[in-house]
Amino acid sequence: MEAAQDLSPLSLLFCALLMLLPLAAVWYFRLGLVKNVLISSIRMVVQLVLMGVYLELLFKWNVGWINLLWFLAMMTAAMFSVLKNSQLNAKRLAWPVLASFALTNLFILLYFNGLVVRLDSLFDAKYIIAIGGMILGNSLRGNVVGLGDFYQSIAKEEHLYTYKLGLGASSYEALLPFAKQSFKAAIMPGIASMATMGIVSVPGMMTGQLLGGSVPMTAIKYQIAIMVAILTSTVIGIALSLIFTTRIAFDRNGMLRKDILHSNSSQNYHR
Amino acid sequence: MTLFECTGISKQFSTQFVLNNFDFSVAAGDKWDIRGASGIGKTTLFKLLLGFIQPESGSIHYKGKALTSKQVWQVRKDVAYVSQDAHIGHGLVNELFIETAGYKNNHSRYQTREQLAMHLDFFELNPGILNKPLEQLSGGEKQRIALINALMLNRTIFFLDEMTSALDGRMKIRTRDLFFTQNDWTVLSISHDLHSTTYPNTQTLTLGK
Numbered sequence A: 001m002e003a004a005q006d007l008s009p010l011s012l013l014f015c016a017l018l019m020l021l022p023l024a025a026v027w028y029f030r031l032g033l034v035k036n037v038l039i040s041s042i043r044m045v046v047q048l049v050l051m052g053v054y055l056e057l058l059f060k061w062n063v064g065w066i067n068l069l070w071f072l073a074m075m076t077a078a079m080f081s082v083l084k085n086s087q088l089n090a091k092r093l094a095w096p097v098l099a100s101f102a103l104t105n106l107f108i109l110l111y112f113n114g115l116v117v118r119l120d121s122l123f124d125a126k127y128i129i130a131i132g133g134m135i136l137g138n139s140l141r142g143n144v145v146g147l148g149d150f151y152q153s154i155a156k157e158e159h160l161y162t163y164k165l166g167l168g169a170s171s172y173e174a175l176l177p178f179a180k181q182s183f184k185a186a187i188m189p190g191i192a193s194m195a196t197m198g199i200v201s202v203p204g205m206m207t208g209q210l211l212g213g214s215v216p217m218t219a220i221k222y223q224i225a226i227m228v229a230i231l232t233s234t235v236i237g238i239a240l241s242l243i244f245t246t247r248i249a250f251d252r253n254g255m256l257r258k259d260i261l262h263s264n265s266s267q268n269y270h271r
Numbered sequence B: 001m002t003l004f005e006c007t008g009i010s011k012q013f014s015t016q017f018v019l020n021n022f023d024f025s026v027a028a029g030d031k032w033d034i035r036g037a038s039g040i041g042k043t044t045l046f047k048l049l050l051g052f053i054q055p056e057s058g059s060i061h062y063k064g065k066a067l068t069s070k071q072v073w074q075v076r077k078d079v080a081y082v083s084q085d086a087h088i089g090h091g092l093v094n095e096l097f098i099e100t101a102g103y104k105n106n107h108s109r110y111q112t113r114e115q116l117a118m119h120l121d122f123f124e125l126n127p128g129i130l131n132k133p134l135e136q137l138s139g140g141e142k143q144r145i146a147l148i149n150a151l152m153l154n155r156t157i158f159f160l161d162e163m164t165s166a167l168d169g170r171m172k173i174r175t176r177d178l179f180f181t182q183n184d185w186t187v188l189s190i191s192h193d194l195h196s197t198t199y200p201n202t203q204t205l206t207l208g209k
Helices: A010-029 A034-061 A064-085 A090-116 A127-154 A157-168 A171-194 A204-211 A216-249 B042-049 B069-078 B093-102 B111-123 B127-131 B140-152 B169-180
Strands: B002-013 B016-027 B031-035 B057-062 B080-084 B157-161 B186-190 B202-204
Touching: A034 A064, A034 A127, A034 A157, A064 A127, A064 A171, A090 A127, A090 A216, A127 A157, A127 A171, A127 A216, A127 B057, A157 A171, A157 B080, A204 A216, B002 B042, B016 B042, B016 B186, B031 B042, B042 B057, B042 B127, B042 B186, B069 B080, B080 B140, B093 B127, B093 B140, B093 B157, B111 B127, B111 B140, B140 B157, B140 B169, B169 B186
Parallel strands: B031 B186, B031 B202, B080 B157, B157 B186
Antiparallel strands: B002 B016, B002 B057
C-alpha cells in the first residue's frame, strides 16, 4: 500500500489559481458573492489547517480517553448545529439531544470498530475520529430534518394535536402520528442515497481509501459498512432524540412549551 | 351534579382580555348556547376547560376538583370535543375512526361499526366516504365526520365549537335536535347562527356583555 501523493506548495499554488475561475464568474455576473466566496474559502482553509494540526497530535498521542473526549466534543458541536438548524431552543434541549447522540454514536462506533472492523484497540484515534466523524456528520441532516419537522409540525398543526388530545389520546398517542411522519421525512433521503450508491458519484470515503492505497474491493466493503452504520445511527439517533426531548418540551398538560421553538420559525416553515 | 365551575377567571392575549373575572357553572344535563362576537373568548373558554391553556387568574373545577394536570386528562377523557378547526387529520376518513378507537381511553367505549353506519345514515353521508382522504372532503363533510367521531366516543359531555357552520339549513336543525334533546347529555355549543328553534331547558351564555 502506498499513501496518497502529498501536495507540494507549488500544487497548492495551482489549486489557488483554479479558485480565480469561480471568483471571476461571480464577479462578472455581479452575483454580489465575491466577499462570501473569499470568506468561505479562507474559513475552510483555516479550519482544515487547524484540523490537520490537532489530528496530527491526536494520532501521535493516540490515547483512548483523549480520543473519546475529542469525539464527545464533536458530538457537542453536532448537537448545537442540529438544534440551531432546526430552530429549537438549545438551552432547553441541549442535554437530551446530546444524550441521544452520545448513546447512539458510541454504541454504533464501538459495535462498528469491535465487531465489523474487529480492531484490537477499540479507541484507536484513526477509527474513532475518522469513522465517528463520518457517521456523526452524515446523520446530522437526518436529525435536523427529524427534530425540526416534528416540533414545527406540532406548532403548525396545534389544532390537530389538541383535537387528538380532546378525543382522549394520551400525549404519546397524539404525538405518534407526528413522530412517524417526521421519522419518515428524516430517513427517506438516506434510503434514496443508498439506492444510487455507486451510480451517481464515488462516495467520499471510497475516494479517500482509493487514494490512500486500498484496493477497490476493500474500499467498497468499507463503504457498505459505513452506509449501514450511518442509517442505523440516523434512525436510533432520531428515535432517542424524540423520546428524550418530548419529556422536556411538553408540559404536564401535554402542551408544547412556548419557548421550545424560536419565534416565527413556524411561519417560515413550509411543508 | 356540578360538572364545571369557573370562578373569576381572566385570560388575556397580549394586552387584551378575552375573559375578565368570568364566572360560569355547568351542571350535568345542562344545554348551553354560547354566543358572542368573534374574538370574544368563546373558543378560549373551551380551551381553558380542556386544559389547552391556563387562565391568568381565577379557578376552574371539574366535578368538584381543581383542574390540575391530573384532572385535565380526566376532562379530556369525559368530554367529546368538536373543534372549530376543520383540520381533523391526514389520511382516510376510516383511519381517523380507527385511530380514535385505538386510544387506550376509548378501548371499551368506542361505538361499533353498526353504530357508525347509523350515524353516517343520519348525517346523510354515503358509506363510500370512509375510503376518501380527509383532505378531499368539503367543509360540511368534514364537520359531519367530526360530529360522528364525537358521537362514536360514547360520552355524555359535548363541547361543540361551531358544529353546524358549514351545514345546510335542514341539516343544521337535525343536528341541533340531536344534541339538544337528549336529557342526560351535557352540551356546550358555540354558534354564530341565529336559531329559529329553541329548546326547553336551554340556557344562553352571551360573552362580551
